[in-house]
Amino acid sequence: MGREHNSSKCNLTLVLYEKQHLELEQRPVPCKPRPNEVTLATHTVGICGSDVKYWQQGKIGNFVVTKPMILGHETSAVVIDVGENVKHLKPGDKVAAEVGVPCSTCDLCRKGKYNLCEQMQFAATPPYDGTLTRYFNHPADFCFKLPEGVSLEEGALLEPLAVAVHACKRAQIKLGDTVLVSGAGAVGLLCMMTARAFGANLIVVTDVNEQRLKFAKELGADRTVVVQRNEFPQQLAARLKSEHFGGRGVDVILECSGAETSMVLAINVARTGGTIVCVGCQPDLVTIPLQIALMQEIDIKGLFRYRNCYPIALSMVESGRINLRPLITHRFKLEDATKAFELCSRGEGVKILIKCMDESQLQNDLGFNGIH
Structure with missing residues (x-):
């Protein structure tokens, strides 16, 4: 340096x-x-x-x-x-x-x-x-x-916030979108806050840790869902659609946990034509229901750090949109x-x-x- x-x-x-x-x-x-x-x-x-x-x-x-x-x-x-x-x-x-x-x-x-x-x-x-x-x-x-x-x-x-900004830009979040954030760690929380600043209408956050979800709610999550460790991703997807998204799929999923099961969940819960951004680091090899994603034209996007995001991140903090x-x-x-x-x-x-x-x-x- x-x-x-x-x-x-x-x-x-x-x-x-x-x-x-x-x-x-x-x-x-x-x-x-x-x-x-x-x-x-x-x-x-x-x-x-x-x-x-x-x-x-x-x-x-x-x-x-x-x-x-x-x-x-x-x-x-x-x-x-x-x-x-x-x-x-x-x-x-x-x-x-x-x-x-x-x-x-x-x-x-x-x-x-x-x-x-x-x-x-x-x-x-x-x-x-x-x-x-x-x-x-x-x-x-x-x-x-x-x-x-x-x-x-x-x-x-601003550095981790820039990651969240890049994720939301990659997802092309727009006014009125529904968003699922998988994982309520620091980056997941920042993605949740940034998605709101980008105009997301309904934001649901999932995690296995109830305390993290309580904090996510305090920071502005519309709804939070505890992931049961013995619950299959397909079952959780059906539960999320039924209880939180009006029976429909989700516009954007920001996968921040890095868990393979969360990727399976993301594909099963996404709406036709929806978008998944892989924010968390996944294992080298994962097993996912790719055919579902292909037939529904679900866009699965990678994320590597950020580019040209610091000015946006700084503006959101200065304006008070992000605390x-x-x-x-x-x-x-x-x-x-x-x-x-x-x-x-x-x-x-x-x-x-x-x-x-x-x-x-x-x-x-x-x-x-x-x-x-």
């Missing part, structure tokens, strides 16, 4: 050495930023399920931790230095960092699908370092200035990051934040006066 040199300044960093082996250590502070970069002082980083999975398993799919890697990618920060070509940011600006940097020259990038760039450098995805470090350099074009009224904590959550604050359930200092990961691995809380830097540390370490 940027060139480095030796420095006596404190750059505390959380490093994953191998599966289940986390260490806090000092890393060199980055050099002066390149012409189109900024140097950031990391303020807040949210823990994502992928961070926990790398910690617990050492890999996600084909991405394998083979050398020490800094974790974290849901990031807000304060600009402390700017490259000579950077005009839209200045020291003291609060920003949300979009931490996937594409090549910008391949066919996919030129077509605007930069999230699919095969040369993408995405934070905390092997072999690239993440942002649970106090200082790093980053391209200025991927830093979004936070307006007054949007906090640095909310700025860190991220209730999702924040725990806060830890960087020095206590391991405790934060342990809490997250137990399935406790919704969004767990790690604070890497506060304003007093900025002033003490850098002689920096004020955050704009």
